[in-house]
Amino acid sequence: MSDASSIQKANPGMNDAILQVEHLSMKFGGLVAIGDLSFQARRGEITALIGPNGAGKTTVFNCITGFYKPSEGMITLNRRDGSNYLLERLPNHEIPARAKVARTFQNIRLFSGMTLLENLLVAQHNKLMKASGYTILGLFGFSGYRKASAESVELAKHWLEKADLVDRADDPAGDLPYGAQRRLEIARAMCTGPELLCLDEPAAGLNPKESMALNALLMDIKDNTGTSILLIEHDMAVVMQISDHVVVLEYGRKISDGSPHAVRTDPRVIAAYLGVEDEEVETVLTEVGDEDVIEQLDTGPDSAHGPGTSSSYFAGPVTDTVGHSEGERVTVSKGASRAAQVDAKSSAAASKAASPAAAKPSAKPSAAKSSAAKPATKAPAKPKTPGVSSRRGGRK
Amino acid sequence: MAVTTSPERDIVATPMQRAPREALYAGAIALGLFVLFIGLRTDQNISNELILVQRWWLLAVLVVLTMAGRFLYVAYGQPFLANQKIVDVATGLLPESVATRFFRLPYFIAAIVTVAVLVFLAGSLDGLLGPGLAGYARFLRALATIYALASVLFYFRTFIHAHFSALGITALALYPVIVVLVLALYGGSVAAGFQGSLKWVDNYGIQILIYVMLAWGLNIVVGLAGLLDLGYVAFYAVGAYCYALLGTQYGLSFWILLPAAGAMAAFWGVLLGFPVLRLRGDYLAIVTLAFGEIIRLVLINWREVTNGSAGITGIPKVTFFGLMTFNVSDPNYIAKVLDIATSSAYYKIFLYYLILGLCLLTAFVTIRLRRMPVGRAWEALREDEIACRSLGINTTTTKLTAFATGAMFGGFAGSFFAARQGFVSPESFIFLESAIILAIVVLGGMGSLVGIAVAAMVMIGGTEVLRELDFLKQVFGPDFTPELYRMLLFGMAMVIVMLWKPRGFVGSREPTAFLKESRAVSGSFTKEGHG
Numbered sequence: 001m002s003d004a005s006s007i008q009k010a011n012p013g014m015n016d017a018i019l020q021v022e023h024l025s026m027k028f029g030g031l032v033a034i035g036d037l038s039f040q041a042r043r044g045e046i047t048a049l050i051g052p053n054g055a056g057k058t059t060v061f062n063c064i065t066g067f068y069k070p071s072e073g074m075i076t077l078n079r080r081d082g083s084n085y086l087l088e089r090l091p092n093h094e095i096p097a098r099a100k101v102a103r104t105f106q107n108i109r110l111f112s113g114m115t116l117l118e119n120l121l122v123a124q125h126n127k128l129m130k131a132s133g134y135t136i137l138g139l140f141g142f143s144g145y146r147k148a149s150a151e152s153v154e155l156a157k158h159w160l161e162k163a164d165l166v167d168r169a170d171d172p173a174g175d176l177p178y179g180a181q182r183r184l185e186i187a188r189a190m191c192t193g194p195e196l197l198c199l200d201e202p203a204a205g206l207n208p209k210e211s212m213a214l215n216a217l218l219m220d221i222k223d224n225t226g227t228s229i230l231l232i233e234h235d236m237a238v239v240m241q242i243s244d245h246v247v248v249l250e251y252g253r254k255i256s257d258g259s260p261h262a263v264r265t266d267p268r269v270i271a272a273y274l275g276v277e278d279e280e281v282e283t284v285l286t287e288v289g290d291e292d293v294i295e296q297l298d299t300g301p302d303s304a305h306g307p308g309t310s311s312s313y314f315a316g317p318v319t320d321t322v323g324h325s326e327g328e329r330v331t332v333s334k335g336a337s338r339a340a341q342v343d344a345k346s347s348a349a350a351s352k353a354a355s356p357a358a359a360k361p362s363a364k365p366s367a368a369k370s371s372a373a374k375p376a377t378k379a380p381a382k383p384k385t386p387g388v389s390s391r392r393g394g395r396k
Numbered sequence: 397m398a399v400t401t402s403p404e405r406d407i408v409a410t411p412m413q414r415a416p417r418e419a420l421y422a423g424a425i426a427l428g429l430f431v432l433f434i435g436l437r438t439d440q441n442i443s444n445e446l447i448l449v450q451r452w453w454l455l456a457v458l459v460v461l462t463m464a465g466r467f468l469y470v471a472y473g474q475p476f477l478a479n480q481k482i483v484d485v486a487t488g489l490l491p492e493s494v495a496t497r498f499f500r501l502p503y504f505i506a507a508i509v510t511v512a513v514l515v516f517l518a519g520s521l522d523g524l525l526g527p528g529l530a531g532y533a534r535f536l537r538a539l540a541t542i543y544a545l546a547s548v549l550f551y552f553r554t555f556i557h558a559h560f561s562a563l564g565i566t567a568l569a570l571y572p573v574i575v576v577l578v579l580a581l582y583g584g585s586v587a588a589g590f591q592g593s594l595k596w597v598d599n600y601g602i603q604i605l606i607y608v609m610l611a612w613g614l615n616i617v618v619g620l621a622g623l624l625d626l627g628y629v630a631f632y633a634v635g636a637y638c639y640a641l642l643g644t645q646y647g648l649s650f651w652i653l654l655p656a657a658g659a660m661a662a663f664w665g666v667l668l669g670f671p672v673l674r675l676r677g678d679y680l681a682i683v684t685l686a687f688g689e690i691i692r693l694v695l696i697n698w699r700e701v702t703n704g705s706a707g708i709t710g711i712p713k714v715t716f717f718g719l720m721t722f723n724v725s726d727p728n729y730i731a732k733v734l735d736i737a738t739s740s741a742y743y744k745i746f747l748y749y750l751i752l753g754l755c756l757l758t759a760f761v762t763i764r765l766r767r768m769p770v771g772r773a774w775e776a777l778r779e780d781e782i783a784c785r786s787l788g789i790n791t792t793t794t795k796l797t798a799f800a801t802g803a804m805f806g807g808f809a810g811s812f813f814a815a816r817q818g819f820v821s822p823e824s825f826i827f828l829e830s831a832i833i834l835a836i837v838v839l840g841g842m843g844s845l846v847g848i849a850v851a852a853m854v855m856i857g858g859t860e861v862l863r864e865l866d867f868l869k870q871v872f873g874p875d876f877t878p879e880l881y882r883m884l885l886f887g888m889a890m891v892i893v894m895l896w897k898p899r900g901f902v903g904s905r906e907p908t909a910f911l912k913e914s915r916a917v918s919g920s921f922t923k924e925g926h927g
C-alpha cells in the first residue's frame with residue numbers, strides 16, 4: 001500500500017495527537033475483546049493504557065501494530081512530517097517501516113540466539129537493505145553500504161549504552177537476565193527510529209531496581225528523542241509516576257480517560273481496577289438491592305451456560321473461553337464489569353431497572369483468591385442472569 | 397508434584413548388581429523384537445511354495461550379543477564414563493581425558509611400524525598367510541593407518557582447530573595431486589597414478605563435494621532461515637534437467653547453462669515459495685515434500701520432453717572453458733593440445749576442481765550474505781518471526797529470497813551432476829536424496845558450514861568406504877555386500893551423533909557482527925525455526 005492510503009485529516013487541531021483510535025472494535029467469534037474504543041495519544045507524551053487482566057489492552061496493541069485486523073474502527077497515525085497513515089489498512093510489516101510505530105511484547109520476543117548487537121542491527125533492516133542496494137551492491141563491498149553499516153553499528157551502540165547493556169554487546173540475548181532483556185527489547189524497538197513506541201507491560205516481572213532503571217530509560221526516550229510512548233502497565237506506581245495521560249479499559253470498554261490524578265480518583269476506576277474488596281462489592285450490591293445478584297455471589301460461576309451466541313456486549317451470558325495468542329487463557333463474562341457496578345450503584349436510587357443487564361453486576365471479583373474458592377456446585381442461576389466465571393489467566 | 401523419596405532410593409545397587417538384571421531385560425526386549433524379524437524368515441522353495449525358514453541360532457547369537465553389550469555397558473561403561481567427571485581428591489584435576497590416553501607415542505610408533513611392515517610385505521601377503529588371513533592383515537593395515545593419521549591430527553589439534561578453514565581448503569585443493577602422486581609412486585608410473593586416481597577423485601572427491609554443495613545450499617533454507625524443506629532435491633532435478641535438455645537439444649555449453657540452471661531453479665523456488673511460505677512448520681515440510689515428488693513424477697511421465705524413466709543420455713561434457721575438450725575424438729582434446737598421454741582421469745580431476753570451485757562459491761556467498769542485512773533477517777526469522785514483523789521486516793520476501801538462494805545452489809549442483817554423469821534419470825531425484833541432504837545439514841549443525849562439510853565427508857565418504865571392506869566377505873560369506881547396509885549404518889550414525897551432540901557437530905553459532913570480540917553463541921540459545 002502506498003501513500004494513497006495516507007489521508008490528510010480535515011481537522012488540523014487534531015494534529016498534536018500522534019495516534020487517534022476511533023470506534024475500534026475487535027471481536028473474536030462471539031467474544032468482544034474491544035468494544036467501541038476511542039482515545040488519543042498526544043505527541044511527545046507518555047500515554048498509559050491500564051486495566052485488569054483480559055481487559056483487551058494487548059489486543060489494542062495488536063490492532064495498532066497490525067497483528068490483528070480490527071473488526072471495526074479507524075486507527076490514524078500522524079507523523080511529524082504531516083503524513084497520516086490509517087494503520088488498520090497497512091500490512092503488518094509496513095506499520096513499523098512506514099508509519100514508524102515500534103512495539104515490544106508482553107512475553108519478551110528477542111532473537112535469543114543472536115547477540116545483543118545483532119538484535120539491534122536486525123532492527124535496522126530496512127535502512128540497511130536500501131543501503132546495500134537490496135543485497136546486490138553490498139555483496140560486492142560497495143562503499144556506501146560499508147558506511148551505512150558502520151553507522152548502524154554506531155546507532156546500536158548508542159542504544160546499548162542508553163540501556164546500560166554495552167558491556168554485554170557480544171553476548172547472546174537469551175543469556176541476559178530478565179530485566180535486561182526487557183531493556184534490550186526497548187532498545188531494539190528504538191533502533192527502528194519510531195515516532196510512536198508501544199510498550200506492553202515493560203515492568204512486568206522486574207524487581208524494584210530494574211523497574212527504576214526502566215523508568216529512567218523511558219523518561220530519557222521521551223525527553224531526548226521526541227518519541228511518543230504508549231504504555232500498558234499494571235504497576236500503578238509506575239503509571240502515576242511517568243505517564244502524562246491515562247486511558248482505563250475494562251472488558252474492552254473505556255471506563256476512564258484523563259490525567260493520572262483524575263483517573264486515580266475516578267470511582268469507576270477505583271472499583272474496576274484498583275480493587276474493591278469482596279465485602280465492599282457485597283455492600284455495594286446490598287445497597288443496590290438486587291437479590292438476583294446477591295444470590296449469584298453465593299452460588300458462584302454459572303456453570304449452565306456455555307459460550308453464548310450473541311456478540312453483543314450487554315446481551316447476557318457471553319462466556320467464552322479462548323486460546324489467547326500469547327498463551328494465556330482467559331474466561332470472562334461480559335456482565336462482570338465492576339465499573340458497571342459503580343454506575344449501577346449511583347443510578348440505583350433513580351431506577352432499579354434502568355439498565356437491566358449492566359446493572360446486574362453479577363460480580364465475581366477479579367482477585368484470584370475468590371474465583372477458585374467458590375465451587376460451581378450449587379444450582380445454576382436463572383438463565384437470564386449474566387453468567388460469570390472470571391478465571392484469570394495464569395500470566396502473572 | 398511432590399517428590400517422595402522412597403527408602404530404596406537411597407540404597408543404590410552397585411553396577412555389578414544391576415548389570416545382570418539389565419542384561420536380562422535387554423535380552424528379553426531383543427528377543428521380542430527379533431523373534432519375527434530374524435528367528436523366522438519366509439522363503440520360496442524349489443516348487444515355488446512359501447516356506448518358513450527357522451533361524452534360531454542366529455536369533456540366539458543376536459540376543460546373547462545384545463545381553464553382553466548391555467552387561468558390559470552397565471558394569472564397566474557407565475562407571476567409566478561417570479569416573480571421567482570425578483575430580484581426583486589429591487590433585488584436584490579431572491582424570492586424563494580418554495583421548496590423551498588413547499593417543500600415546502608408543503602406540504603411534506607401533507602403528508607406524510605395523511603399517512610399514514605390512515606395506516613392505518604387501519605383495520607377498522597372500523603367499524605368506526593365505527587369502528583368508530591376508531584379508532585381515534589388510535584390514536589391520538587400514539586400521540593402523542587410520543590410527544596413525546588420527547594421532548597426528550590429535551597431536552596438532554589446537555593448530556588445526558585454529559586454522560580449520562584454511563587447512564581444509566588447502567587439503568581439498570591438493571587432494572587430487574596427492575592422490576595421483578602417491579599412486580604413481582606406488583604403481584611405479586605416472587599413467588598408473590592417473591588411472592588409479594579415478595576412483596579416489598570421482599567416487600570420493602566429487603561425490604562428497606556434490607553433497608557438500610547441496611547441503612550448503614539447503615543450509616541457507618533450513619539452517620539459516622529455519623524453513624523445513626523436504627523437497628530440496630526438486631531444485632537439484634530442475635538444474636540437472638535444465639542442463640541435460642538444453643545441452644542435448646541446443647548444444648549450449650556448460651558455462652552458459654550453469655547460470656541458466658541456477659536461475660531456473662531459483663525461479664522454481666520462488667514459484668513454489670509464493671503459495672507455501674505462509675504455511676509453517678509441519679505444513680511447510682509436507683508441501684515441499686509433495687513438491688519434490690511432483691517434480692519427479694512430471695519427469696517420469698512427461699515422456700515427450702524428458703524421455704520418462706529412461707532418462708536423457710549423451711549429455712555433453714564440460715569443456716575446459718571452451719579452450720580444450722575432454723572428448724578423445726575432438727581435435728582440441730586436452731591430451732593432444734598439451735601433448736600428454738591419453739587418460740580419462742583428466743576429466744575427473746577437472747570436474748573435481750570445478751565442483752570444488754562451486755562449493756567455495758557457495759560458501760563465500762553464504763558467509764557474505766550472513767553478514768548482510770538479508771542474511772541477518774534470515775536468522776532473525778528463524779529465531780522469531782513475529783518479532784521480525786514488529787521490526788518492519790517483510791517476512792514473505794525474506795523467506796522467498798532464502799528459498800530462491802538455496803534453490804539456486806541446488807540448481808548449480810544439479811547441472812554439475814548432469815555434466816559429470818553424462819546421463820540423468822528421475823531415479824536420481826528420489827525423496828531419499830532430500831532426506832540425506834537434510835540429514836547432513838542437521839548432523840553438521842544447522843547453520844555451520846564447517847560442521848556440514850565434515851558431516852558430508854563422514855556420511856557420504858563413510859558409505860563409500862563400505863565398498864572397500866572386502867575382507868568382510870571372509871567373515872560373513874561371499875554373498876555379503878556391505879554397501880547394502882549403507883542406510884542402516886547411516887541411520888545408526890545419525891542416532892549416535894544426535895545422542896552425543898544433539899545440535900550436530902558444530903552446535904554453536906558465529907555472530908555476524910561484534911563490538912569488542914566475537915564469541916560463538918552456544919547452541920542452547922539458538923532456535924531451529926518453526927517452518
Ligand SMILES: Nc1ncnc2c1ncn2[C@@H]1O[C@H](COP(=O)(O)OP(=O)(O)O)[C@@H](O)[C@H]1O
Nearest residue numbers: 028033053054055056057058059322324325330
Ligand atoms: N487471538 C485471540 N483469539 C481469541 N481471543 C483473544 C485473542 N486475543 C485476545 N483474546 C481475548 O481478548 C481478551 C483481551 O485479551 P488481552 O488483550 O490479552 O488482555 P490484556 O492484555 O488487557 O490482559 C481476552 O479475553 C482474550 O482471551
Ligand SMILES: [Mg+2]
Nearest residue numbers: 057058059106
Ligand atoms: Mg496483555
